[in-house]
Amino acid sequence: MTPQQIDLVQSSWEKVKPISEQAAELFYGRLFELDPSLKPLFKGDMKEQGKKLMATLNLAVTSLTKLEDILPAVQDLGRRHVKYGVPDESYQTVGEALLWTLQQGLAEAFTDDVKQAWTITYVTLSNVMLDAAHESDAPTPAAG
Numbered sequence: 001m002t003p004q005q006i007d008l009v010q011s012s013w014e015k016v017k018p019i020s021e022q023a024a025e026l027f028y029g030r031l032f033e034l035d036p037s038l039k040p041l042f043k044g045d046m047k048e049q050g051k052k053l054m055a056t057l058n059l060a061v062t063s064l065t066k067l068e069d070i071l072p073a074v075q076d077l078g079r080r081h082v083k084y085g086v087p088d089e090s091y092q093t094v095g096e097a098l099l100w101t102l103q104q105g106l107a108e109a110f111t112d113d114v115k116q117a118w119t120i121t122y123v124t125l126s127n128v129m130l131d132a133a134h135e136s137d138a139p140t141p142a143a144g
Contacts, residue, residue, distance in 0.1 A: 012118070099119065
């Protein structure tokens with residue numbers, strides 16, 4: 001990510017934070033619309049889940065300039081998602097729902113550059129999560 005892309009993500013996030021509760025509702029509504037099979041994975045209070053989502057996004061966005069500091073937490077999140085039964089394909093659906101939500105919340109401020117910056121951010125973080133989720137899938141080297 002370039003410094004300009006990081007700035008675009010962080011500055012656009014500042015505009016989303018005041019409407020974070022509505023953004024979370026939009027996000028989950030869109031996610032379940034895109035893939036209703038994901039709804040059973042969320043067993044708790046959805047308002048609380050929305051708060052967790054927004055807190056996680058806030059941490060990720062505010063840490064983009066020092067990504068190495070949050071990589072262990074992102075990797076742990078990926079490992080936990082395996083335990084929750086989250087299928088790999090859902091990462092793409094989540095990204096689509098996130099971009100749609102940002103577009104709704106930011107309206108005309110969701111420019112092509114902002115969309116590209118958020119896409120790179122999401123792909124970067126979701127790839128770290130997926131890699132961590134599949135660590136145990138890797139064959140162990142044979143003892144020599």
